[in-house]
Structures are given as structure tokens and as C-alpha cells.
Amino acid sequence: MCTRGLNLPVILTCTFIWIALISARCQYLEADDGLKFKLHVIDENAIFSAAAVSDINKDGIKDILSGGWWYEGPEWKRHFVREVEVIGGRPDGYSHLEMDVNRDGWTDIIHVNFRSSSIYWLEHPGPSLGEWKKHIVEEPGRMETGRLYDVDGDGEVDDLVPSAWYFASWYELMPGNDAVWQRYEIDSAAGGHGSGFGDINGDGRGDFVGTQGWAEAPADPRKGKWIWHPEFDLGRTSMPVVVADVDSDGDNDLIWSIGHGYGTYWMEQKQDGDRRTWTQHTIDTTWSQGHSPLWVDMDNDGQMEFVNGKRFWAHEGRDPGATDPLVIYRYEFDKETHLFNRYTIQSDGPAGISLDPKAADLDGDGDLDLILPGRSGLYWYENLLISNPK
Numbered sequence: 001m002c003t004r005g006l007n008l009p010v011i012l013t014c015t016f017i018w019i020a021l022i023s024a025r026c027q028y029l030e031a032d033d034g035l036k037f038k039l040h041v042i043d044e045n046a047i048f049s050a051a052a053v054s055d056i057n058k059d060g061i062k063d064i065l066s067g068g069w070w071y072e073g074p075e076w077k078r079h080f081v082r083e084v085e086v087i088g089g090r091p092d093g094y095s096h097l098e099m100d101v102n103r104d105g106w107t108d109i110i111h112v113n114f115r116s117s118s119i120y121w122l123e124h125p126g127p128s129l130g131e132w133k134k135h136i137v138e139e140p141g142r143m144e145t146g147r148l149y150d151v152d153g154d155g156e157v158d159d160l161v162p163s164a165w166y167f168a169s170w171y172e173l174m175p176g177n178d179a180v181w182q183r184y185e186i187d188s189a190a191g192g193h194g195s196g197f198g199d200i201n202g203d204g205r206g207d208f209v210g211t212q213g214w215a216e217a218p219a220d221p222r223k224g225k226w227i228w229h230p231e232f233d234l235g236r237t238s239m240p241v242v243v244a245d246v247d248s249d250g251d252n253d254l255i256w257s258i259g260h261g262y263g264t265y266w267m268e269q270k271q272d273g274d275r276r277t278w279t280q281h282t283i284d285t286t287w288s289q290g291h292s293p294l295w296v297d298m299d300n301d302g303q304m305e306f307v308n309g310k311r312f313w314a315h316e317g318r319d320p321g322a323t324d325p326l327v328i329y330r331y332e333f334d335k336e337t338h339l340f341n342r343y344t345i346q347s348d349g350p351a352g353i354s355l356d357p358k359a360a361d362l363d364g365d366g367d368l369d370l371i372l373p374g375r376s377g378l379y380w381y382e383n384l385l386i387s388n389p390k
Contacts, residue, residue, distance in 0.1 A: 027282045028331060031341040035299050037370070038382040039351070042076050043069070046378035048084070050145070050356030051371050052096035054107040057129055062362050064380075065109060066373045067091055073362070081132050082122065087115035095145040095356045099158060101135075103177040112146030112162045119146070119162065119171070121179070137181050141166050144239045144259075145292065145355045149197040151206055151221050161208070163195040163239040168208055168215065172222070187215045187228045193236040194259055198243025198252055200229075202271070209241045209254065232267060232278045236260055239355075242295045242306060246333050255283075255306050257290025260319045264290055264308065264331070266340075283331060283340050288321030289314055296359040296368055298330055299385055306331040307359065309345070312352035312376040326352050326376070345370070351379035 048067030056063040056070050064071045068084045068091075071077065085092040097110040099121075106124035109132075113119070119137040143162040151159035151170045160171040160181070168190035174180045192211035200207040200214050208215040208226065211234050218224020234241065235258055242255040246266055254267040264283040269276065283306075293308035309328030310321070317323065325348040331340040354374035362369040362380060370381040 028284050028340040028342040029334070029337065031343055033299060033341075033343060035343065036384045037345050038384055039346075040380040040382060041350075042071055042378040042380055043078065044350070044377040046373065047375050048091055048093060048373050048378070049354040049375070050093055050096040050111075051358055051373040051378065052098050052109050053358050053360040053362060053371055054098050056107070056124070062360065062364070064362075064371055064378070065096060066378050067093055071378075079129065082134065085116065090115055092116045092118075094143070095147070097146065097148050097160070097356075099148065099173070101173060102179045110146070110148075110160060112143050112160070114142050114144060117141050117143070119143075119160070119181075135179065137171070138183065140164065140169070140183075144193060147197070147240055149206060151197070151217075153205060153221075161195070161197055163193075164191050165193065166191045168195070168210060170208075170221070184222050186226045189213070189228050189230070190215045190226075194234065194239045194241060194256065195237075196239075196241030196243050196254065196256070200243065200252060200269070201276075202251060207243075209243060211235065211237055231276065232280075234265075234267070235263075238290055238293050238308070240293070240295075242293060244295065244304060247338070248335060255293070255295075257293060257308050258288070259291040259311075260289060260314060262286075262288040262321060264306075284329070284342065287324060287327045287329075289319050290353065292353055292355050292357055294357060294359045294370075298359075298368055298383060300367060303332055306340075307345075307370070309351075309353040311354055312374050325349060328353060328370075328372075328381075345381060350376055351381065352376050 051066040061073045063073050069078045092113050093111050095112040098107050101108040101121045108124050109122045118139045121135050122132040143164045146162040148157050150157050168186035171181045186208050190210035196209035205217040207217050213230035216227040238257040238259050243252050246253040251269045251271050253269050257264040262285045266281050268279045289311040290308040291311045307330045310326045328346040330343045351372040352374040358371040359368045365386040367383040367385040369383045372379045
């Protein structure tokens with residue numbers, strides 16, 4: 001601690017330490033671009049960790065499905081989906097990925113799960129709108145959640161990539177309407193808490209990002225060998241780790257949060273021929289448990305933003321900062337300052353960012369809204385950009 005009466009070298013040392021601490025804790029600029037959000041309570045008693053957005057009854061209006069219920073827009077009347085298994089005190093269903101799995105013209109939901117260690121999909125009942133049927137794909141091991149990517153490079157975002165602790169694989173839905181999935185291995189070293197997908201080395205192919213490195217995709221991701229590069233350590237990261245060219249220098253960088261602690265960061269990539277270096281930058285360490293970020297354009301300015309916030313009661317209060325206020329922020333990189341502008345969506349509850357939030361134009365007005373499920377309820381943050389243009 002710096003106190004009066006210390007000599008000049010000590011004072012200078014303390015000053016440098018203070019500057020370093022401030023720099024480490026705050027590498028963003030608090031900003032306000034006028035974009036506002038309106039909170040809607042869909043179901044304050046909901047406890048499910050994921051949500052899907054789809055026109056479930058084909059009336060031309062988007063609906064929300066979360067856990068055992070779907071909510072009919074625009075009034076959000078609740079309808080039964082299924083009885084959800086409760087395992088270790090948690091309802092199963094750690095992702096809600098929208099896909100017409102059996103190709104019958106109705107959107108089904110894919111679940112990737114931790115407590116049941118399973119991947120399964122729920123079959124839309126069709127015009128009857130009755131109970132949804134569960135189909136097991138595989139039980140490969142514990143997975144935080146999953147996302148859909150274009151792994152095979154066919155232009156369709158329809159390949160399933162689970163975020164698994166002890167393995168790394170991807171799943172392809174095979175042609176036909178019998179819902180057969182084929183699993184392909186990536187690299188066992190790539191397993192861990194959190195993952196991402198994107199082109200790291202600029203060869204036009206999507207690579208797999210793990211917590212302690214990345215797996216380089218072969219020319220044929222189904223048959224070729226993925227090459228593991230242990231070039232960094234991200235810690236217990238969010239799912240996903242965003243792969244994007246943050247600083248617009250022609251190569252992709254990484255953006256992520258710590259899933260069960262404090263910290264949001266970006267990793268700057270530099271390439272010099274075959275040589276690649278990574279430099280980690282702190283964005284924000286003022287809030288914790290940023291488990292599931294979104295990479296979206298909320299203000300329609302053509303620049304993507306990192307949207308994330310605090311998860312509610314992930315481990316029954318055992319995580320650092322578990323009792324802190326629930327906050328939600330969006331971060332946009334400023335190329336001139338080389339810092340992120342931080343914009344506040346929520347400063348103190350009730351919504352949290354759980355395992356599979358969604359950004360979708362829920363009200364059909366031309367901008368993206370946030371649909372936020374979690375143990376504190378199911379909420380919709382309406383984006384007021386179009387109704388109140390800047």
C-alpha cells in the first residue's frame with residue numbers, strides 16, 4: 001500500500017503497480033450509444049438452462065421453447081412439451097438447437113447435456129402440437145452444451161459440435177429422413193471446459209478451439225487427421241469461445257469469458273509466415289460466471305458485438321462472485337483506442353445468461369432481441385433500436 005513518507009523509488013513502484021492493476025481490471029470504455037432494451041417476463045418460475053426460438057405452430061409468429069414448455073407468441077401462452085428428467089437436482093437439457101432433424105418440415109430441438117452425458121433430439125409432434133418425442137443419439141460423456149457450425153464446409157450451419165470435458169468430436173446428420181448421425185473424432189487433447197470453432201490459420205477451413213490450444217482441420221474433416229496445436233491456455237472458458245478478427249488485421253482472434261470465475265478476455269493473433277504468436281488482453285474483470293456469450297450485431301451497424309453476462313447460481317453459490325448482481329453487457333471493439341466499448345443491458349437482475357441464450361428478432365421488427373433462460377426465470381429483452389432509431 002502506498003503511504004505518505006515513502007521515498008521516490010517506492011512511490012514510483014507503487015504508482016506503476018497501481019496503473020498495472022487498473023489496466024488489468026479495466027480495458028474497456030464505459031459507453032452509451034443510446035440503444036435501449038425493454039424487459040419482458042415470459043415465465044419467472046422457469047428453471048431451465050436453454051431456450052429455442054421457432055415458429056412452433058406455423059402461424060407466422062415466433063415462439064419460445066424452454067425445457068418442458070413452449071410459449072406461444074405474442075401473448076406467451078404456455079403449452080406442454082414433455083416431462084423433463086431431473087438429474088442431481090437439475091433439469092436435463094443443456095442446449096436447445098433448432099433443426100429439422102427428420103426433415104418433415106417441422107423444427108425439432110437438439111439437446112447436448114452434462115448430467116445425463118447424452119445427446120438427444122426432441123421430435124416436433126407436427127400439426128397435433130402434442131407431446132414431443134425424445135430420440136437418443138449417443139451418450140458420449142459429460143458436455144457443457146453444444147452448438148451448430150459448418151464443419152464440413154458445405155455452406156450449411158448444420159453440424160453438431162458438443163463442448164465436452166474428455167473428448168472432441170463433431171456429428172453430421174446423414175442424408176435422408178431417418179435421423180441418422182455420424183460421429184467424427186477431432187482430438188482428445190482438445191477436450192475441456194469450453195470450446196469454439198473458426199478458421200485460425202486462414203486456410204478457409206474451420207478449426208476447433210479448445211481450452212489449451214486448437215485443432216487444425218484437415219482438407220477432409222471426415223477422414224483426415226486434425227493437428228493439435230497447444231499454443232495457449234484459456235482456463236475454464238465460456239462456450240463458445242468466439243473466433244473472429246477483432247482488430248481487423250486479417251487474422252482471427254479469440255474472445256471468451258471465464259465460465260465459473262471473473263474475467264472476459266481476448267487473445268490477439270499475429271502471423272509471420274508459419275510463425276504464430278498470441279497475446280492475451282483483459283477486457284473486463286468486474287463480474288463473474290460468463291458461461292455462454294453471443295456474437296451478434298445488436299445495433300445494426302455492421303459490427304459484431306460480444307454479448308455476455310452473469311449466470312445465476314451455477315454451482316449453488318460456490319463460484320466466485322455468485323452473489324454479485326446479475327449484469328448483462330455488450331462489448332464492441334474500437335479500432336482507434338484498441339479497447340472495447342462496454343454498453344450496459346442490465347445492471348442488476350433478474351435475467352441471467354445461462355447455457356443456451358438466443359439472439360433473435362422475436363417481435364419481427366428488424367433488430368435482434370435477447371431470449372434469456374436460466375434458474376432465475378425466462379426473460380425477453382426487447383431491442384428498441386427500430387422503434388427508437390438513433
